[in-house]
Each structure stands twice: as structure tokens, then as C-alpha cells.
Amino acid sequence: xxxxxxxxxxEIREGMRNRWVVAATLLLAxxxxxxxxxxxxxxxxxxxxxxxxxxxxxxxxxxxxxPLIALLISHDAxxxxxxRGTMLLLLSYPLSRWQVVLGKFLGHVxxxxxxxxxxxxxxxxxxxxxxxxxxxxxxxxxxxxIGSTVLLGAAFVALGTFVSAMVQxxxxxxxxAVGLWLLSVLIWxxxxxxxxxxxxxxxxxxxxxxxxxxxxxxxxxxxxxxxxLPNVGQLSGMGxxxxxxxxxxxxLLAxxxxxxxxxxxxxxxxxxxxxx
Amino acid sequence: MRADASSLVLDQVAKRYGxxxxxxxxxxxxxxxxxxxxxxxxxxxxxxxMKMMLGLAxxxxxxxxxxGHDPAAGMAEARRQIGWLPETVxxxxxxxxxEIIRFLARLKGEAPPAADGLLERVxxxxxxxxxxxxxSKGMRQRLGLAQALxxxxxxxxxxxxxxxxDPEVRQEFWAILAEFATRGTTILLSSHxxxxxxxxxxxxxxxxxxxxxxxxxxxxxxxxxRLPVRMRVTLPADAPRDWIPEGASMARxxxxxxxxxxxxxxxxxxxxxxxxxxxxxxxxxDLLPPTLDELYAHFLHDRAGAEARP
Numbered sequence: 001x002x003x004x005x006x007x008x009x010x011e012i013r014e015g016m017r018n019r020w021v022v023a024a025t026l027l028l029a030x031x032x033x034x035x036x037x038x039x040x041x042x043x044x045x046x047x048x049x050x051x052x053x054x055x056x057x058x059x060x061x062x063x064x065x066x067p068l069i070a071l072l073i074s075h076d077a078x079x080x081x082x083x084r085g086t087m088l089l090l091l092s093y094p095l096s097r098w099q100v101v102l103g104k105f106l107g108h109v110x111x112x113x114x115x116x117x118x119x120x121x122x123x124x125x126x127x128x129x130x131x132x133x134x135x136x137x138x139x140x141x142x143x144x145x146i147g148s149t150v151l152l153g154a155a156f157v158a159l160g161t162f163v164s165a166m167v168q169x170x171x172x173x174x175x176x177a178v179g180l181w182l183l184s185v186l187i188w189x190x191x192x193x194x195x196x197x198x199x200x201x202x203x204x205x206x207x208x209x210x211x212x213x214x215x216x217x218x219x220x221x222x223x224x225x226x227x228x229l230p231n232v233g234q235l236s237g238m239g240x241x242x243x244x245x246x247x248x249x250x251x252l253l254a255x256x257x258x259x260x261x262x263x264x265x266x267x268x269x270x271x272x273x274x275x276x
Numbered sequence: 277m278r279a280d281a282s283s284l285v286l287d288q289v290a291k292r293y294g295x296x297x298x299x300x301x302x303x304x305x306x307x308x309x310x311x312x313x314x315x316x317x318x319x320x321x322x323x324x325x326m327k328m329m330l331g332l333a334x335x336x337x338x339x340x341x342x343x344g345h346d347p348a349a350g351m352a353e354a355r356r357q358i359g360w361l362p363e364t365v366x367x368x369x370x371x372x373x374x375e376i377i378r379f380l381a382r383l384k385g386e387a388p389p390a391a392d393g394l395l396e397r398v399x400x401x402x403x404x405x406x407x408x409x410x411x412s413k414g415m416r417q418r419l420g421l422a423q424a425l426x427x428x429x430x431x432x433x434x435x436x437x438x439x440x441x442d443p444e445v446r447q448e449f450w451a452i453l454a455e456f457a458t459r460g461t462t463i464l465l466s467s468h469x470x471x472x473x474x475x476x477x478x479x480x481x482x483x484x485x486x487x488x489x490x491x492x493x494x495x496x497x498x499x500x501x502r503l504p505v506r507m508r509v510t511l512p513a514d515a516p517r518d519w520i521p522e523g524a525s526m527a528r529x530x531x532x533x534x535x536x537x538x539x540x541x542x543x544x545x546x547x548x549x550x551x552x553x554x555x556x557x558x559x560x561x562d563l564l565p566p567t568l569d570e571l572y573a574h575f576l577h578d579r580a581g582a583e584a585r586p
Contacts, residue, residue, distance in 0.1 A: 003383060010371075010379050017370040085366040089423070092330045092360045093383045094352040276332050 003099045004106070011107025015073070021111050024069050028119025031065070032058055036123040037130075050127050051138040055145045058120060059225035062149045063218050064185050067156040070112055074160030075177040077104045078271060079170050088276060098268045105154075105161050105264055112153040120146055144249075148224050148256065155217040155259035156180075162267040165274070184218045210247050217259040224252040283308050283343055283431050283462035284329065290337030291324050291486075298324040300486040301338065306464060306479075308430075311457045313473050314466040315572065316483035322466035323363055325483075326433045329464075330360055343431055356384055359429035363436050363466075365420030369409030373400055373419055376408065377426070384427035394422040397452065399445065413440040421449065425456070432456065434465040438472065450476055470572050482575050490575045501574045503566035504539040509552055510560035511536060519555045521548075533559070 015021045035057040036050070078101070081087040090100060124142055128134060163176045192212055196204060213219040284306040291299040299321040306312055314322045327333040328340060331347035340347065345354040367376050373395060381391035395404050398418040403411065411419065417440045424432060432453075438446055454476075457463055467473060473480065473494075480497060482490040490497055511517075513532030520526070524538035540548045552558055 006379065006382050013375065014368060014370060084368075085362065085364060086368060088327075088332060089360070089362055089365065091332060092355065092358070092362075093380065094355040094385075095383055096352065275334075276327070 003095045004103045007095070007100055007103025008106040008110065011104050012110055015107065015111040020073060021115060024112065024115035025118050027069075028065070028115055029122045030119075031061060032120045032123035033126055035061070036127050050132040051124065051134045051142050054123055054127065055138075055141050056226060058123070059145050059149070059222070062116075062145075062152065063222055066112070066116070066149055066153045067181050067185060067218060069115075070108070070153045070156035071160045071177040071181055073108050073111065074105075074157040075164050075173040076170060077108065077161050078164040078267075079167050079173045080164070082276070083170055091276065097272050101161060101165065101268045101271050102264070105157055105267075108157045108161075109150070109154045112157065113150045116146060116149050116153065120149070145225050148221055148253065151253070151256045151260065152217060152221040155256055155263075156184075158260050158263040158267065162263040162270070165267040165271040184216050188216045188219065213247070214252075214255040217256055220252045220255040220259070223247060224249060224256070281308060281344065282306060282341075283310075284464065285341040286325075286338070287340065288338035289325070289328065289335050289340050291321075291328060291333060292336045297486050299328070299335075302483070302486075302488045303338075304481055304488065304491055306462055308462050309457055309460045310479060311453060311463045311477050312465075312479040312481065313477040314464060314481050314483060315468065315470055315473070316466075317468060319485070320483040321486040322483060323435055324486075326360070326435055326464075326466070329433060330355070330358065356427060357430040359424035359426065359432045361420045361424040361432075361434040361437050365416060367408045367416065367419065370407060372405050372407055373411070374404040377404075377419070377422055380423050381426050386427045391422075391426060394425055395419075397425075398422045399448070414442060414445065417441055418445065421452075425452070428461075429456075430461055432461055432463040432465075434463065436467060437465050438467070438469075446472075470569055471567065482572065484576050494571075497571055497575075498566060499542070501566070501571050502542060503570055503574060505542055505545045505566070506537065506539045506564040507548070507552075508562040508564065509536045509538070509558045510534070511558055515557045516555060519551055 012021075032054070036054045078087070081090070087100075091097065159180060160173075160177055163180070164173050167173045167176065192209075196209070213223060282305045284304075286305070287303050288301045289299060289303070290297070290301055302321070302325065314325065316322055324333060328335050329342050329347055331342075331349075334348045343354045343357055347354070371379075374392065377391040377395055378388045381388055392401075392404070395401055398421055400415060400418055400422065403415060408416065408419070417437075421434075421437065424434065438449060441449060453463055453465075465477075470480075478493060480490070480492065480494055481488060482497075490500065492500065511534045513534070515534070517534075520536055521538055521540070524536050527535045527537075529535065538548075549561075552561065
């Protein structure tokens with residue numbers, strides 16, 4: 001346990017030293033503040049709460065950005081250290097391999113979580129200080145958005161770590177990470193849409209569609225934030241899907257959690273058997 | 277733990293990477309507190325042997341015990357008592373020397389102040405708060421040595437430890453090793469420069485292409501090799517020459533003196549010396565025992581000859 005926390009702490013320290021923490025936090029804060037104030041102007045007229053608008057626009061943005069940041073940080077975690085030669089020294093210390101993998105994962109999630117909390121939190125604080133009326137329901141939706149965003153980030157950190165434990169070279173890891181990102185945030189939805197159009201509702205029922213949506217962590221996150229919350233659902237234009245789906249918020253969160261645990265355990269298993 | 281227990285026991289250890297046999301049937305035992313050297317060319321199997329001792333690579337044959345444990349069976353407790361300096365030691369350049377050494381110290385359960393003391397010991401006290409990216413190769417090597425010494429190790433494995441060190445740092449390095457050996461730490465270091473080991477290590481194990489070709493003290497190896505002793509005798513211009521054995525080379529100096537290089541078997545050394553002093557009236561004499569490199573070449577040549585025979 002101690003070794004695990006020491007590795008996580010070192011990872012965070014390195015993240016702060018090479019500006020990952022600062023860059024990610026500033027980027028997320030800048031985008032969140034921009035969206036909060038640009039988005040609030042038109043929304044006021046149609047009667048939606050200012051924070052709901054922020055939840056919708058930020059979660060649409062997070063689907064693209066968080067997986068990208070998470071994969072950028074994590075794809076190098078193991079293969080990078082092996083290539084630089086620092087991994088061998090680390091493993092000659094009283095430290096198990098699973099502690100190295102989990103420690104690095106925890107460190108990266110902490111970096112990502114802090115950046116999300118500070119960056120997005122800044123937008124909410126700014127809105128509240130600007131005198132917008134925000135009801136408790138909106139705060140709950142916002143908190144759910146931040147929590148699920150961290151979970152989404154964790155899922156992609158786990159995927160990146162898994163890729164990093166599998167491959168022999170850093171370049172390969174980077175290539176696979178880019179591919180994973182494209183697949184989950186762009187290609188999956190387009191392919192799904194094409195499939196539905198071609199199928200014309202003949203064979204693919206709502207259960208199959210639900211399963212296909214859960215197979216992509218980004219879609220689970222999208223459904224949770226855009227359709228799962230009552231006030232937000234109408235605003236996002238996702239209400240139609242939300243009505244047809246049998247997926248509840250707990251199911252979606254469980255799917256996201258499974259997307260964190262499965263690649264992480266796979267990464268531990270692969271790295272444990274690797275010949276150095 | 278008994279005081280006389282062996283720190284390191286290897287029994288017919290072998291390691292194969294695909295079709296490459298990196299280590300073939302190596303057996304030796306190191307008692308506690310000995311300072312020994314693994315000597316061989318690049319690719320002789322020195323690094324692979326050390327990785328197997330650390331449990332970083334699994335042997336494909338044979339048995340090894342490190343501090344009484346089987347390294348392949350994940351021995352976290354034993355690793356706390358082993359220090360390792362890899363052949364090319366690297367650290368994350370963004371962190372400072374002190375940050376790295378304190379992190380590694382905590383992993384070994386050692387208090388940070390002791391780690392700072394080690395940085396001072398290897399002469400990095402002034403550079404401790406600088407990023408490692410700014411360190412020279414020698415400084416990184418010293419930081420590598422400092423981390424190996426963390427936590428009062430009972431076994432030190434040092435892979436090519438003196439590469440990149442200045443001569444004066446080298447002196448200090450050997451002094452530190454001698455101090456640890458006196459306190460009971462078993463030290464195994466690898467080298468391909470045999471010369472610098474003379475007078476410093478108690479035992480030399482010579483490896484060639486994964487096989488062990490010799491094991492013993494430097495004197496024992498010299499006797500085993502039965503290499504001739506070389507002498508250089510300076511004679512005055514008018515000295516008699518009839519005693520000079522065949523095969524000796526002579527060079528006449530400008531002032532008329534003559535320098536004779538000759539060699540004789542080790543057991544004839546004393547007889548030859550008596551003859552020189554009695555007969556020749558030599559003005560100077562240098563005795564050159566076989567160098568370690570000659571010794572090394574002898575053992576490797578021997579191996580090549582043995583393999584050529586059917």
C-alpha cells in the first residue's frame with residue numbers, strides 16, 4: 001500500500017514538474033468559463049437555467065477533451081519508463097509490479113481529477129458570483145457532470161495504461177492511443193448511426209442499441225449527462241434517445257466503472273507476465 | 277541468518293532468449309562480505325546474470341539463491357537488502373537529485389535524511405536541488421551509486437560501476453566499496469577493464485559468451501594460466517652478453533647501454549634473477565608480472581581452442 005502511494009505521489013510530482021497539471025487545468029478552466037458566459041446569454045431567453053447550459057456544453061466538450069488528455073498522459077506510463085530504462089531500476093526495489101501500474105493510474109487520475117474539479121468548478125463559481133439564480137437541482141446535475149467526467153477520464157487513463165503495458169515501443173502506444181480516441185469519440189457514433197439507418201429498425205432493437213452504447217465509455221458518459229438528468233435532457237436534444245432507452249443513471253455509471261476496472265486489471269495482468 | 281551463510285549461490289544457472297543462450301551453466305558461491313568481480317566482454321552474460329539475481333529475468337535452467345531466497349518468487353523483503361546499479365542508469369530528468377533519492381529511500385523504508393547523507397557521500401551535495409536533466413554522465417553515475425547504497429544493503433550488484441567516473445572519483449568509489457565490504461556487505465561488480473581491479477577485488481569470475489571460464493583470486497588465476505614473467509634489464513655498454521637466453525630482444529641506447537627484454541616461466545624466475553645479478557652487472561631491472569589483460573586473453577583463447585577441438 002505504501003509503495004502504491006509513493007509511486008502515485010511521484011507521478012503527481014512529475015505531472016506538476018512537466019506542466020501537465022497546469023496545462024490541463026488552464027485549458028479546462030478557460031473553456032468552461034468561455035462556455036459559461038457565452039452560453040448564458042441566449043439561454044436566458046428560452047428559460048433554461050444558466051448552469052444547465054453549462055452542463056450540456058461542458059459535457060459535450062468533455063467527451064472530446066478528457067479522453068484525449070487522459071490518453072496523452074497515460075499512454076507513456078509504462079512503455080516510456082521501460083524505453084528510458086527507469087522501469088528496471090524501479091522494479092529492483094521492494095515494489096510489486098501491480099503497485100507500479102496502480103500507482104501510476106492513481107497519480108494520473110489525481111492529476112486529471114484536480115484539473116477537472118478546478119477548471120470546471122471555476123465556471124460554476126463564476127456563474128454564482130455573477131448573480132445567476134441556480135436551483136439545487138442544477139447543482140446536483142453539475143456535481144454529477146464533474147464526477148462522471150473524472151470517471152470518463154479514469155476509464156481512458158486505464159485504457160492508455162493497458163496499451164502502454166502491452167506494446168514494445170512508445171510510438172506504437174501513441175498510435176494506438178490516437179486510434180482509440182478516434183474510435184470512441186467519432187467513429188463509434190457514426191458507425192452506429194449508419195447501422196441504424198441501414199437497418200431501418202428491422203433487427204436492431206432498443207436492447208441491442210443500449211448494449212452497443214454501453215460498449216463505448218464516451219457514449220455511456222454522454223447518455224448519463226445529456227439524457228439522464230431531467231432538466232438537462234430537454235435542453236440537449238437527447239430527450240428522444242433517453243425516452244427510448246432502458247438505461248438508467250446507475251447502469252450508465254456502472255458501465256463507466258467497468259470501463260475503468262477492466263482495462264486496469266488487464267494492464268496489471270499483462271505487465272505482471274512481461275519479460276523485461 | 278548465520279554469519280557464514282552464502283549471500284549468493286548459483287547452481288548451473290542458464291538463460292536463453294529465444295535462440296540466444298545468454299548464460300550457460302554458471303555455478304559459483306559468494307560468501308558474505310566478499311568483494312568479487314564478474315569479468316567479460318560485452319555480451320558475455322554479466323548483465324543477464326545480475327538481472328536474474330534481482331528477479332527481473334527468470335532463469336531457464338538451474339537454481340539460484342540470493343540472500344537465502346529464490347529471486348524468481350517475488351522477494352520484496354530480500355530486495356530491501358539488495359542495492360543495484362544498472363549498466364546505464366537513467367532517472368527522470370525533470371526531478372531533482374534529492375527528490376529521486378528520497379523517493380527511492382522511502383521505497384526501501386529508509387528515512388530521507390539518510391538519503392541526503394548518501395548524496396553528500398558521493399559528492400552530489402551541492403547539486404542535490406538541481407534537476408537531473410542538468411547532470412553530467414559522471415554525476416548521474418554517482419547518483420546511481422548513491423541509490424544502490426540506500427538502506428545498508430547486504431548485497432550490492434554493480435554493473436560496470438566505474439564507467440564515466442573521473443580518476444579521483446574512482447578512488448573515492450573504491451574506498452566506499454571497501455568500507456561496505458568491511459561492514460559485511462557482499463559486493464559483486466562487473467567490468468571489462470581487468471586492470472583496474474588489481475588489488476581491489478578478492479575474487480574474479482571470468483565469463484565468456486555465457487560460460488564461466490575461470491573463478492579464483494587474481495594470484496590463483498595467474499598460477500592457473502602459468503603465464504611467463506617478463507623482465508627488462510638495463511646493461512652497461514661493456515657487460516657480457518653470453519647469458520642472455522634465446523628469444524630476448526635487445527635495444528642499444530644512444531649512451532651505449534643496452535636494454536634487454538626477456539621472459540621466463542614463473543618457476544624459473546628466481547634462477548634467472550640470480551644469474552642476472554651474478555653475471556651481467558645490470559644497472560637496472562624491472563620485473564613485469566603478467567597483466568590481467570594477458571591473463572584474460574589466455575583464458576578466453578583457451579576456451580576458443582577447447583571448442584575448436586572435436
